[in-house]
Structures are given as structure tokens and as C-alpha cells.
Amino acid sequence: MSKDNQILEEFTSKEYEHGWNIDIEADQAPKGLNEDIVRFISAKKEEPEWLLEWRLKAYRAWTKMKEPKWANVGFPEINYQDIIYYSAPKQKAKPKSLNEVDPELLETFKKLGISLEEQKRLTGVAVDAVLDSVSVATTFKDKLAELGIIFCSFSEAVREHPELVKKHLGSVVPISDNYFAALNSAVFSDGSFCYIPKGVRCPMELSTYFRINAANTGQFERTLIVAEEGSYVSYLEGCTAPQRDENQLHAAVVEIYAKKDAEVKYSTVQNWYPGDKDGKGGIYNFVTKRGICAGDNSKISWTQVETGSSITWKYPSCILKGDNSIGEFYSVAVTNNMQQADTGTKMIHIGKNTKSRIVSKGVSAGHSQNSYRGQVKVMKRAEGARNFSQCDSLLMGDKCGAHTFPYIDIENKSAQIEHEATTSKIGEDQIFYCTQRGIDEEKAVALIVNGYCKEVLNQLPMEFAVEAQKLLALTLEGSVG
Amino acid sequence: MSESTKDISLEKEFVDNFKALESRINGASALPVHQIRKEAISAFQKLGVPTTKNEEYKFTDLNKSLRKNFDFTSPSLSGKVNKETINKYFLPEIEANKLVFINGVYSAEYSSIMSPEDQLSVKDFGTASKENEEQLQSYFAKYADYQSDAFIALNTAFAEHGSFIHIPENKVVDKPIALYFFNDAQTEKCYNQPRNLFVVGKNSQAKFIEVFNTIGDFSSFTNIVSEIVVNENAHVDYYKIQNNKDTAFHVGTTQVWQARSSHFSAYTFTLDGAMIRNNLNIASDGEGCETHMYGLYLLHGKTHVDNHTVVDHIKPNSFSNELYKGIMEDQSHGVFNGKVYVRQAAQKTNAFQSNKNILLSDTATINSKPQLEIWADDVKCSHGCTTGQLDEEAMFYLQSRGISKERARVLLLYAFATDVLENIKLEPLKNHLENIISERLHKDF
Numbered sequence: 001m002s003k004d005n006q007i008l009e010e011f012t013s014k015e016y017e018h019g020w021n022i023d024i025e026a027d028q029a030p031k032g033l034n035e036d037i038v039r040f041i042s043a044k045k046e047e048p049e050w051l052l053e054w055r056l057k058a059y060r061a062w063t064k065m066k067e068p069k070w071a072n073v074g075f076p077e078i079n080y081q082d083i084i085y086y087s088a089p090k091q092k093a094k095p096k097s098l099n100e101v102d103p104e105l106l107e108t109f110k111k112l113g114i115s116l117e118e119q120k121r122l123t124g125v126a127v128d129a130v131l132d133s134v135s136v137a138t139t140f141k142d143k144l145a146e147l148g149i150i151f152c153s154f155s156e157a158v159r160e161h162p163e164l165v166k167k168h169l170g171s172v173v174p175i176s177d178n179y180f181a182a183l184n185s186a187v188f189s190d191g192s193f194c195y196i197p198k199g200v201r202c203p204m205e206l207s208t209y210f211r212i213n214a215a216n217t218g219q220f221e222r223t224l225i226v227a228e229e230g231s232y233v234s235y236l237e238g239c240t241a242p243q244r245d246e247n248q249l250h251a252a253v254v255e256i257y258a259k260k261d262a263e264v265k266y267s268t269v270q271n272w273y274p275g276d277k278d279g280k281g282g283i284y285n286f287v288t289k290r291g292i293c294a295g296d297n298s299k300i301s302w303t304q305v306e307t308g309s310s311i312t313w314k315y316p317s318c319i320l321k322g323d324n325s326i327g328e329f330y331s332v333a334v335t336n337n338m339q340q341a342d343t344g345t346k347m348i349h350i351g352k353n354t355k356s357r358i359v360s361k362g363v364s365a366g367h368s369q370n371s372y373r374g375q376v377k378v379m380k381r382a383e384g385a386r387n388f389s390q391c392d393s394l395l396m397g398d399k400c401g402a403h404t405f406p407y408i409d410i411e412n413k414s415a416q417i418e419h420e421a422t423t424s425k426i427g428e429d430q431i432f433y434c435t436q437r438g439i440d441e442e443k444a445v446a447l448i449v450n451g452y453c454k455e456v457l458n459q460l461p462m463e464f465a466v467e468a469q470k471l472l473a474l475t476l477e478g479s480v481g
Numbered sequence: 482m483s484e485s486t487k488d489i490s491l492e493k494e495f496v497d498n499f500k501a502l503e504s505r506i507n508g509a510s511a512l513p514v515h516q517i518r519k520e521a522i523s524a525f526q527k528l529g530v531p532t533t534k535n536e537e538y539k540f541t542d543l544n545k546s547l548r549k550n551f552d553f554t555s556p557s558l559s560g561k562v563n564k565e566t567i568n569k570y571f572l573p574e575i576e577a578n579k580l581v582f583i584n585g586v587y588s589a590e591y592s593s594i595m596s597p598e599d600q601l602s603v604k605d606f607g608t609a610s611k612e613n614e615e616q617l618q619s620y621f622a623k624y625a626d627y628q629s630d631a632f633i634a635l636n637t638a639f640a641e642h643g644s645f646i647h648i649p650e651n652k653v654v655d656k657p658i659a660l661y662f663f664n665d666a667q668t669e670k671c672y673n674q675p676r677n678l679f680v681v682g683k684n685s686q687a688k689f690i691e692v693f694n695t696i697g698d699f700s701s702f703t704n705i706v707s708e709i710v711v712n713e714n715a716h717v718d719y720y721k722i723q724n725n726k727d728t729a730f731h732v733g734t735t736q737v738w739q740a741r742s743s744h745f746s747a748y749t750f751t752l753d754g755a756m757i758r759n760n761l762n763i764a765s766d767g768e769g770c771e772t773h774m775y776g777l778y779l780l781h782g783k784t785h786v787d788n789h790t791v792v793d794h795i796k797p798n799s800f801s802n803e804l805y806k807g808i809m810e811d812q813s814h815g816v817f818n819g820k821v822y823v824r825q826a827a828q829k830t831n832a833f834q835s836n837k838n839i840l841l842s843d844t845a846t847i848n849s850k851p852q853l854e855i856w857a858d859d860v861k862c863s864h865g866c867t868t869g870q871l872d873e874e875a876m877f878y879l880q881s882r883g884i885s886k887e888r889a890r891v892l893l894l895y896a897f898a899t900d901v902l903e904n905i906k907l908e909p910l911k912n913h914l915e916n917i918i919s920e921r922l923h924k925d926f
Contacts, residue, residue: 070536380843395858398825408849410868413840419851419866425858 029086035059038186041086045155045190048162058175058185065179071342072371072403073311075284078249085187085220149202149233150195154222157193164195168226172255172292172319180251180313181288184220188253191222196231196262205461206235221252227262229295234265236461250309252287260295260322265303267460268316269468272308279338279367282310289316293325293351301328302345303459305468307475310339315373317346320354320382327356330456332468334449334475335368335400344374344405349385349415358389361453364400365476371403378415385415393423394452396445396476446473491530491544494553496522499638501555506641513618514610514640521627521637528631537630538758540816540848541787546730546756550700556639556673560584560665562696567591570661570694572722574909577659577690578603584665585673585703586642600654601687602647606676609645617645620678624708624764625736632732632758636674636706643676643705646689650682650712657688657907662705664729667697677707679717686716688907691733695726700755702730709735711743713767718906719745721759724752724917727782734760741767741796748905750914751778751786752921761790765799765827776805777901779921780813780845787816794827803834806901808894809845818850821864825856834864839871839897891922898922 029040038059042052067078144151150161157165175185196202227233237254250272256264266289275282285308291300302316318327329345347356356376364370372391393402404421426448434444450457450469457465499522506515530547531538538544547553560583567581580603581591587605594603609617627634648654664671681687689709695701711717723731731754739745747761763772778786792801807815821832838847851864871893879889898918905911 393853393855395855395860398828398856398858400858401854401856403855404851404853404864406849406851406866408847408851408866408868410838410840410847410849411843411845413843413845413870415840415868416870417866417868419849420863421851421853421865422861422863423853423855424861 029084031084032081033059033083033085033187037085041187041189044086045158047158050166051158054170054175055186058182059187061176062179062182062186065176065182067179071313072369072373072405073313073340073342075311075340078284080183083249086189143203147200147203148197149200150193151206152193154188154191154193154224157224161193161195164226165193165224168224168255168257170255172257172290173253173288178288180286181253184222184251184253184288188220188222191224191252193223194225194233194235196227196233198228199230200228201231202233206233219250221250223252223254225254225256225264225266227256227258227264227298229259230261232263234267234461236267236269236464248282248284250283250285250287254287254289254316256291256300258291258293258295258298258300261297262295263299263301264291265301266291266316267303267464269305269460269464269471270308270312271471274308274337274339275310277337279310282339283308284311285309285314286311287314289314290319291317291327292319293322293327293354295325296322296351297324298322299326299328301330301459303330303456304332304343305456305460305471306331306333306341306343307471309341312339312341312343314343315345317348318356319348319350320356321350323351324353325351326354329356329358329360330459331360332363332453332456332472333360333370334363334472335365335370336475337366337368339366339368341369342371342373344372344391346375347377347387349376349378349382349387351382353384353386354382355386357387358391359455360389360391361456362391362393362402363396363449363452363472363476364393364402365396367399369401369403371405372421373405375407375409376417376419377407377409378412378417380411382412383414385412385417387415387417387419389419391421392452393421394449395423395425442477445476449473449476491548491553492526495635495638496526498553498555502639502641512610512614514614514621517622518638518640521622521634524628525631525634525638528629528634531631537789537818540814541756541758541785543732543756543758547702550730551670551672551702553672557584557665557669557671558586558642558673560586560663560671562663562665564591566696567661567663570663570692572659572690572692572910572913574913575657575659575907577657580644580658580660582643582660582662582675584671585662585675587644596654596656600648600652601658603658604645606643606645606678607641613645616647616680617678620680620708620710622708624710624738625706625734625762630734630760632704633706633734636676636704636734639674640676640706642673644678646677646679648681648685648687651684652682653686654688657690659690659692662691662693662703664695664701664703665697666695666699666701666728668699670699670701672702672704674704677705678710679707680710681712681715681717683712684714685712688718688720690720690722690910692722693725693729693731695729698726698728700728700730701726704732706734706736709737709745711737711739711745713740714742715740716744717746718748720748720750720905720907720910722750722914723754723757724750725754727753727755727784729754731757733758734762737761737763739763739765739767739770739772742769743767744771746773746906747775749776749788751776751780751788752917753781754784754786756785758787759789761788763790763792763801764795765792765801766795768796768798770796770799772799772801773904774801774803774805775901775904777898778805778807778815779898779918780807780815781810783812785814785816787818789818791820791822792832793822793824794830794832795824796826797828797830799827799830801830801832804901804904805836806897807838807847808841808897809838809847810841812842812844814845815847817848818852819864820852820854821862823855823857823860823862828857828859830857830860830862832860832862836864836866837897838868839894840868841870891919894922895919
């Protein structure tokens with residue numbers, strides 16, 4: 001090696017010479033993203049070496065990638081160096097009672113029919129002794145533990161069940177899958193981990209627990225669900241109550257791994273802050289959700305109700321690898337004012353006799369743009385694949401737009417694929433029928449929209465279906481007349 | 482969206498060609514047509530020949546195929562095909578105005594115009610660009626957007642041959658206008674880029690048929706653009722028939738502009754070829770327009786067919802209907818992309834779209850993307866897309882009545898194709914295609 005080369009070599013491998021000198025005790029990382037920040041986050045969370053390596057690999061992949069531009073949404077360029085990638089949950093001064101909470105927020109709660117206790121929790125009011133969330137949570141946890149179900153925060157899982165996490169993390173959404181998934185893999189803050197052992201049927205909606213234990217998971221959330229052979233779980237994420245958040249960019253990743261005969265049902269209600277009437281503020285929700293039906297006869301079902309966020313970019317997908325596996329996607333996406341949504345699904349048929357079903361209902365009002373983007377792919381060896389897709393759009397007002405971009409790619413002759421889509425508005429005769437019977441116009445619209453979305457709402461767990469219905473009405477408030 | 486990776490070599494060949502063209506036409510370079518050509522070539526340089534990274538060409542790798550099969554050092558304009566050969570390819574039993582193009586160049590010798598001159602004026606594109614300068618200027622390249630599509634840009638840059646057909650106001654041209662494009666690939670590979678402009682006046686009616694054939698066993702490449710102007714209350718039927726050799730590569734753009742209360746119907750039949758890309762772009766730019774798009778593709782061997790259609794509803798109260806059907810056998814590859822745009826002003830639009838496919842072999846592929854983009858609320862729009870195989874119950878029904886399995890299959894496939902065929906309004910053409918298709922089905926499937 002010549003001297004020049006040596007110098008060069010030294011110089012390029014110098015990275016750490018000046019050491020890592022951000023105080024480890026600090027609660028917040030400085031703005032921007034580089035390898036040191038990734039190390040900082042990992043160190044802060046006391047993660048093992050392999051996870052740090054994994055994060056760094058993701059970070060390096062991310063730096064080589066470009067932000068995707070194909071989605072049918074427009075927003076000002078995001079400066080990724082102007083974001084704080086780690087900050088410990090802030091201890092805000094908690095309001096002492098509900099009287100101190102923004103009355104507008106309380107009004108919304110009332111409309112949604114959220115119980116008083118829960119209202120307190122959601123607004124951050126210190127919960128009194130009547131309902132001790134910690135003890136309730138522990139009761140649930142004990143019950144789950146008895147069955148061998150692991151349900152905990154992601155960091156806890158990394159500490160206590162590293163072998164499980166290591167085995168499945170990134171197995172469904174690889175680190176370099178897409179721009180936002182890579183970003184998430186590099187800097188994810190926390191999330192949930194759920195493991196259902198062989199043959200166990202989870203006795204409760206995991207939402208119940210989740211709602212009580214809702215942790216402040218931050219903007220880069222990571223969820224991993226592993227369902228062993230023959231198990232069943234229903235998981236609910238999010239909450240119907242409006243959630244305000246300081247962070248503009250949300251890039252979450254959800255991975256579901258379903259083994260033989262397992263069934264996972266994942267429901268989402270998303271109601272992040274959508275920005276004001278002129279589209280100022282609001283959350284960018286860029287989520288990668290994917291499940292793999294790895295074993296035969298397994299089933300993954302996605303249900304989502306998307307009403308919030310100023311921009312939604314989300315495609316919960318199923319890889320149907322096992323024979324006879326089933327993938328489902330039920331979606332309601334409502335956009336109002338200046339909101340933009342580009343959402344849909346991917347169904348990838350690999351195994352034999354795999355089935356998928358897509359029902360997507362879009363409602364756009366105000367100046368919003370609502371797109372369905374989906375792919376149904378049948379690979380060469382997927383004998384007897386079957387798909388049915390339906391995506392309907394409802395337009396309210398002449399300033400909004402509805403778009404459909406379905407991709408149907410078939411390589412096997414035995415596949416049976418059906419796709420249909422319609423776009424229309426609420427019929428004047430329908431509204432007339434209601435008003436004539438003394439139902440005012442706004443309620444009539446809510447009624448009709450709910451009927452239109454019923455097929456999807458029926459898929460939600462009971463208590464949420466009721467709230468989701470009210471939520472729809474609330475989102476569309478003021479969009480008629 | 483359209484991010485195309487530039488390809489230096491192909492691009493350079495075309496640009497060199499363009500320089501050759503410029504020095505050849507010399508005196509004519511002052512013509513306004515040439516100014517557009519210059520703009521088009523620089524647009525092409527920017528766009529480059531699209532690769533599969535371009536969303537619009539995602540499944541059709543023309544870049545690779547063209548590079549593999551052709552060198553574009555100079556267009557092959559002089560072809561020799563004898564009269565007997567040409568006669569064999571004329572559509573039977575159709576009394577039509579026949580326009581013959583050999584390697585894209587209009588041949589007055591082989592053509593025969595039957596309709597009287599006050600109904601129909603036919604001119605070679607080159608002649609028209611000198612004689613009908615003004616007329617041409619008001620239509621040429623106004624509709625086919627050479628800034629966004631590389632193949633349109635390329636064709637526009639080399640727009641020298643082809644036809645200019647003008648039908649004045651209040652005329653009904655009862656005899657169809659059949660344009661026969663022959664590629665002479667008898668002694669070497671050939672490529673050409675014909676350019677057509679059809680202008681149909683107010684309240685007039687006309688039927689156009691474009692037929693593509695290749696003579697000889699070498700590869701051929703055609704990049705054709707036809708611009709069709711359908712004025713107020715005019716009725717136009719447009720048929721495109723591709724039953725070419727499996728060495729024939731084809732990129733065709735049909736750009737239609739419709740004025741108030743006009744009717745336009747397009748029929749695209751693709752039966753054979755190597756790699757075919759059809760773009761059918763329709764702007765429904767007046768109230769009360771009616772648009773029909775029918776397509777049928779029967780593919781075998783390694784044929785690759787990509788049908789892209791766009792119907793853009795700009796004004797209110799219009800109607801569009803689209804039906805594309807395909808049967809894919811062997812290692813063939815079908816691509817369908819149908820876009821329906823309904824602009825904010827286009828209230829009360831009714832737009833329907835349907836794409837149905839049958840795959841008959843495990844090595845055949847279909848990529849379908851029916852796409853709706855709607856900005857107006859008071860509309861009725863729907864699309865449907867199915868891919869499957871023959872209905873087992875129908876097969877059983879026929880077999881239980883003593884019809885052999887093979888015959889039952891053919892019968893059902895034929896019925897599938899008939900959905901499209903029965904819409905053909907030209908009776909002799911319908912019979913001709915029915916014959917070809919039933920023969921094909923008996924032989925192939």
C-alpha cells in the first residue's frame with residue numbers, strides 16, 4: 001500500500017476519532033440525522049449490538065434512496081435534517097381537572113361518546129383512584145401472560161425476548177423496502193410487540209389493553225406481530241379521539257407474521273390532526289404496513305378507518321405465501337378541507353388457492369383529494385388464486401377529487417380476478433327522502449355515508465364500530481349546504 | 482411521474498438522423514412545420530426513449546427491444562412492393578377509398594380514391610405541408626403532445642410523410658377511407674414514422690380504417706401518429722387493424738379532439754405482431770360529446786401488446802364508454818391501461834370502462850390498470866376489470882349436450898370476442914374479422 005493510499009484509508013475510517021460527545025443523559029438529540037444520531041438513539045434505548053447494526057444498515061440504505069414522488073399528493077419538500085429524531089416523552093404540566101381542558105376538545109369527546117374516565121386519560125388529566133390504569137393494565141397483562149401471550153412495548157421486547165425480535169424484525173418489511181420504511185428502521189423510537197404462541201386464541205381485543213396502556217410511542221412507531229401456528233389475535237391501533245401531535249412527519253412500520261393456520265385481524269382508526277381549513281399544519285402520515293401469510297391456511301385481515309392527517313400515504317398489504325391463505329383489506333378513507341389521501345393495498349398471491357378481498361370506500365369533501373392505489377399480483381405458481389376488489393368513491397362538492405389507480409398483474413391462467421369501481425355523489429333524491437321525514441340535511445348525509453361505509457365498519461370490533469360511525473359524521477361536519 | 486432514463490446511443494442515432502433530414506430538405510426548413518420539428522427533436526432529446534422506469538411504459542420495454550432489434554442509422558423510405566402482393570392484403574368486399582403507403586410514403590400509383598373531390602381531399606403529408614400550409618398549421622401537432630411523450634416527439638420531429646385528409650363541412654363520405662401501411666422488410670430491416678392528420682368538418686361523417694402489414698421476413702418498426710379533428714356534430718369511426726408479422730414492432734398514437742355534440746368511435750383489433758404499443762388519446766372538449774372505444778386483442782406466440790387509452794372529459798354532459806377484451810395464449814403479454822379524466826367543469830359526465838381478459842396458458846401475462854381520476858362531483862363513472870378463464874359451468878353445459886371439449890372452448894372464446902365484434906358498424910369488415918378470428922380460434926386454441 002502506497003503512502004497516499006494509507007493516508008486515504010486512515011482518513012476514511014476516522015469517523016469516530018473525535019468521539020461521540022453528545023451527552024448521553026440528554027433527553028433530546030440535536031436536529032438532523034446522521035450515523036451518530038442513530039447510535040445515540042440506540043444507546044439511549046440500551047439496545048444490543050445487533051440492533052444497532054441493523055439500524056445503521058437501514059440508515060445507510062436510506063441515504064442512498066430517494067423520496068418517492070409517485071403518490072398522488074403534493075406537499076412542500078420535507079427537510080429531513082430539520083427534524084429531531086429522538087426526544088424522551090415530555091413531562092408536561094398536567095391539567096388538574098377536565099375544567100382546564102380545551103372546551104372544544106371536550107365537545108368532540110361528547111359527540112364521540114367517550115366515557116369521562118377515558119376523556120381524562122386522553123387529555124392527560126391525572127387519573128384518580130377510581131380507575132387505576134396501572135393496576136388494570138397489570139390485570140390484563142397477567143391474564144395474557146397466563147396464556148403465554150407476549151404483549152409489550154418494543155423496547156421491552158428487545159430486552160426480554162431478543163431472540164423473537166431478532167428472528168422476525170424486518171422479515172416482512174425489509175430495511176430497504178421503501179424510503180419511509182428505511183427511515184423508520186433507522187430511527188424508530190418505540191412501538192409494540194405482540195407474540196401469540198401456538199394454538200392460543202387471544203381472549204380479548206388487544207385494543208382494550210392498548211387503550212388503557214397507550215404509551216407515548218412517538219413519531220416513528222414500529223409494531224411487530226407474530227402469530228404462531230393455529231393462533232388468533234385481533235389487534236386495534238389508534239383511537240377515535242382526535243389526537244394532536246407536535247410532530248409533523250409520522251413514518252410508522254407495522255409487520256405481521258402469520259404462521260400455519262394463524263389468523264390476525266388488524267384494525268386501525270386514524271384520526272390525527274388534519275390541519276386547519278386552509279390546510280395549514282396537520283400530520284404527514286407515511287406508513288408501511290405489511291403482513292405475510294407465511295404458513296398454509298393463514299389469514300390476515302386489515303381494516304382501516306382513515307379520517308385524520310393532512311396527508312396519508314398508506315398501503316397495508318398481504319403477501320399470500322402459504323397455500324389456501326387469505327388476505328383481506330377493508331378501508332374507509334374520508335378526506336375533507338385540504339386533506340390528501342393516497343391509500344390502498346397490495347395483495348401478492350404466491351401460494352396455491354390463495355384468496356383476497358378488497359373493499360375500499362373513499363369519501364372526499366371540501367378541497368380534498370382522495371386516491372385509491374392498489375395492486376393485485378398473481379405469480380406464476382399461484383394456482384387457483386381468487387380476488388375480488390371493489391373500490392367506490394363518493395364525492396361531496398365539486399372542488400374535491402377522487403382517483404383510482406388499480407394495478408392488476410396476472411401471470412397464472414387459473415386466476416380469477418374481479419375488480420370494480422364506481423364514482424358518484426350522494427343522490428339528491430336520497431337527501432330529499434330524509435329531509436322529507438324530518439331528518440335534517442347534515443344528519444341525512446351522515447346517515448347515507450354510514451350506509452355507504454357499512455360494509456367496512458362492520459368489520460371493526462363492536463365498540464369501535466359505534467365510535468367510528470360518529471367519527472365519520474364529525475369529519476364531514478359542515479361539508480354540506 | 483414520467484422519469485425516463487436517457488439512452489445515449491438510441492437518442493444519438495435519431496438526432497443524427499434529424500441532422501441528415503435538415504440538410505436534405507434544405508429549402509423547406511423555413512416552413513413553420515419545420516419549426517415544430519425542431520422543437521420536437523429537442524423535446525425528444527430531453528425525454529429519451531422510455532424505459533420501464535417510466536410509469537407509462539412500465540410493462541413495455543421498448544427501449545430494450547428497439548435497441549436489440551434495430552439500428553436507426555437512417556429511415557428506410559424507399560421500399561418496393563409489387564402490385565399483386567399489395568392487392569392480396571386489401572380487405573375483401575369493402576368498397577373503400579384505398580390509400581397505400583409503402584414504408585410510410587404515400588403511393589399515388591397504388592392508391593385509388595373513389596369519393597368525389599368535394600367530399601374528400603387526400604394529400605401526401607409532404608405536399609400538404611407546402612400547399613396547405615395555413616390549414617396544416619392550425620392543426621398539426623396541436624393535439625398530439627410532443628412535450629410529454631417521446632414517441633410522439635420523435636414522430637413529430639420526422640413528420641415528412643403520411644397523409645393529410647380533409648373532409649369539408651356538411652359532407653357524408655359514405656365510402657370508408659382505408660389506409661394501408663406496408664413495411665418492406667424483404668431485403669433488410671426497416672423503420673418509418675408516418676404522420677397523419679384527419680380533419681372532419683362540421684356535420685360531416687367519415688370512417689377511417691388503418692391496416693398494418695409487413696412484407697418480408699426482416700424486422701420492421703413503425704412509429705405512427707394520427708391526429709383526428711372531429712368538429713361540431715361530426716361523426717367519425719376509426720378502425721385500426723393489426724394482423725402483422727411477428728417481426729413487426731409498432732408504436733401508434735391516435736390523438737383525437739372532439740368538438741361539441743360530436744361522435745367518435747375507435748375500434749382497435751390486434752391479432753399479431755412482435756411488440757405493439759397503441760396510444761388512444763381522446764379529448765372530449767365540447768358539450769354533448771359521445772365517445773366509444775372498443776378493443777380486442779388475441780395474442781399468441783411471444784406477442785406483446787400494450788393498449789393505453791385516455792379519455793379526457795373537459796366539458797359537461799358528455800358520455801364515454803370503453804370495452805377492451807383480450808385472450809392471451811402461449812407466452813404472450815397483454816397490457817391495458819385506461820385512464821378516464823373528468824375535469825372539474827365536466828359535470829354530468831357519464832363514463833364507463835371495462836377490461837376483460839382470459840389467460841389460456843401459464844406463461845401468458847396480463848397487466849391491467851384501469852384508472853379513474855375525477856374532479857367533478859355530479860358524475861356517474863365506473864370501471865370494471867376481470868381476469869379469468871372459461872366458465873366451467875358453461876363448458877359443462879355444452880359438453881353435456883354432446884359438443885366436444887375443444888369445440889366448446891372455441892365456442893365460448895368466440896362468444897367472448899363477439900362482445901366487441903358485434904359493435905362494428907361496417908358489415909363487410911365485421912364479417913372479415915369474424916372469419917379471421919374464428920379461424921384463429923380453431924387453429925390455435
